[in-house]
Amino acid sequence: MRKRVNALAEQLLETLEERGYRSTSPRRAVAQAIANQDKPFTAEDLRGQLPALGRATIFRSLKLLVETGVVCRVLLEDGDLQYQLSHRGHHHHLLCVECGSSQDLLGCDIEALLQQTSASHGFELSGHWLEVYGRCRSCSVKELAAV
Amino acid sequence: MRKRVNALAEQLLETLEERGYRSTSPRRAVAQAIANQDKPFTAEDLRGQLPALGRATIFRSLKLLVETGVVCRVLLEDGDLQYQLSHRGHHHHLLCVECGSSQDLLGCDIEALLQQTSASHGFELSGHWLEVYGRCRSCSVKELAAV
DNA sequence: TATCAATAGATACTGGGTCTCATTAAGCCC
DNA sequence: GGGCTTAATGAGACCCAGTATCTATTGATA
Numbered sequence: 292m293r294k295r296v297n298a299l300a301e302q303l304l305e306t307l308e309e310r311g312y313r314s315t316s317p318r319r320a321v322a323q324a325i326a327n328q329d330k331p332f333t334a335e336d337l338r339g340q341l342p343a344l345g346r347a348t349i350f351r352s353l354k355l356l357v358e359t360g361v362v363c364r365v366l367l368e369d370g371d372l373q374y375q376l377s378h379r380g381h382h383h384h385l386l387c388v389e390c391g392s393s394q395d396l397l398g399c400d401i402e403a404l405l406q407q408t409s410a411s412h413g414f415e416l417s418g419h420w421l422e423v424y425g426r427c428r429s430c431s432v433k434e435l436a437a438v
Numbered sequence: 439m440r441k442r443v444n445a446l447a448e449q450l451l452e453t454l455e456e457r458g459y460r461s462t463s464p465r466r467a468v469a470q471a472i473a474n475q476d477k478p479f480t481a482e483d484l485r486g487q488l489p490a491l492g493r494a495t496i497f498r499s500l501k502l503l504v505e506t507g508v509v510c511r512v513l514l515e516d517g518d519l520q521y522q523l524s525h526r527g528h529h530h531h532l533l534c535v536e537c538g539s540s541q542d543l544l545g546c547d548i549e550a551l552l553q554q555t556s557a558s559h560g561f562e563l564s565g566h567w568l569e570v571y572g573r574c575r576s577c578s579v580k581e582l583a584a585v
Numbered sequence: 586t587a588t589c590a591a592t593a594g595a596t597a598c599t600g601g602g603t604c605t606c607a608t609t610a611a612g613c614c615c
Numbered sequence: 616g617g618g619c620t621t622a623a624t625g626a627g628a629c630c631c632a633g634t635a636t637c638t639a640t641t642g643a644t645a
Contacts, residue, residue, distance in 0.1 A: 312622085312623090313610090313611050313612075313621095313622060313623070314611080315610080315611070315622090315623065315624080316610090317623080317624070317625095318623090333601090334601075334602080335600085335601080344624090344625085345624060345625035345626070345627095346601095346602085346625085346626085346627090347602090347603075347604085347624080347625070347626085347627095348623080348624055348625070350601090350602060350603075351603095351623085351624085364517055366513060366567060368565065368567070370511055370519055372517055372519070385556055385559055385561045387561075388564060394559060394561070396555060396556070396559065397559075398555060398558070399551070399552070399555045400551075401548055401551060401552075404546070404547075404548060404551060405546070405548075405570055408543060408545060408546045409532055409543070409570055409572060411545070412532055412541060412543065412544075412575075413574070413575030413578075414532045414534075414541070414570070414572050414573070414574055414575065415572045415573040415574075415578050416570065416571075416572040417535060417571050417572040417573065418515065418570075418571040418572070419568065419569065419570045419571060420513060420515070420567075420568070420569045420571075421566065421567070421568045421569075422566060422567045422568075423552055423556055423561070423563065423565075423566045424563075424564050424565040424566060424567075425556060425561050425562045425563040425564040425565070426561070426562040426564065427560070427561055427562075428559075428560030428561065431560075431562050459591085459592095460591060460592070460641085460642055460643075461642080462591090462592065462593080462641075462642070463641090464592085464593065464594095465592090480632090481632075481633080482631090482632080491593085491594085492593060492594040492595070492596095493594085493595090493596095493632095493633090494593080494594070494595085494596090494633090494634080494635085495592080495593055495594065497632085497633060497634075498592085498593085498634095501633095
């Protein structure tokens, strides 16, 4: 059990402090746990990893982190809405349906395309939500190896 | 209270019958109620409109209709997942953040763009989920008139 | 129209999330 | 460092959407 939180977790806490929220030990624990996730997670996942914390505390911290934008929500293919560390700003996710991992989709410019198509429907675009499902590189490789 | 269900509702029922499901009076009621919706709705909305039906029955019918593809799920901007009449096949929605109405986004070919971008991430695309938010024509017009 | 599986309805239950309220502990000022 | 103020915590009640179970009903078919 490390006492010191890692760099990523520290960033989360700093963001909260910048907004005037106190840095408390439950929040450090939640930040650390989130920083350790390598795929989308649920509040229950965190609860399992932090049995000493109160239920409400976990939900509250999570909500706070989503509001401040350091954690974002991800829509899984089955409609389940989970959480994930967010790299600031607008981005999309590539979700592997095999191993559940998630990577950020960079350099995807659908904005222009959407703008154009929605305009043709008389629709004034203000935002969008996109999730992409498929198989990540390492799962594709495994598949090939198994055959 | 119309006895006869309208054409749209009849389509829903026919789809169920095609799949071997019985045409029962609760299902007729649900189909009719869904056909009357003009924006995404929740199970609770239906329940409010069909107080005579059992809770479970409404959920079951809804689930059935989603499985057969005549009703689809829509993700609202706040993360709320609701239901909506579905036009067959893959499509996206233009959701008006003002009046809550929804129209289908036709002629949007993001598939090719996504295919290309995900490939560059070593990702084998299998599906995607896209919702578009903004203001529909009539809400834009109202806005202009109000100024 | 009798039969029988599919369906319905009542209701208990589940799981994720929120609310309340008394207690604790950060952060700040001296 | 010690006390003060207020935000944050934790326990637990509560809420709400959705599911499971079980008995009664009903639609389709013979």
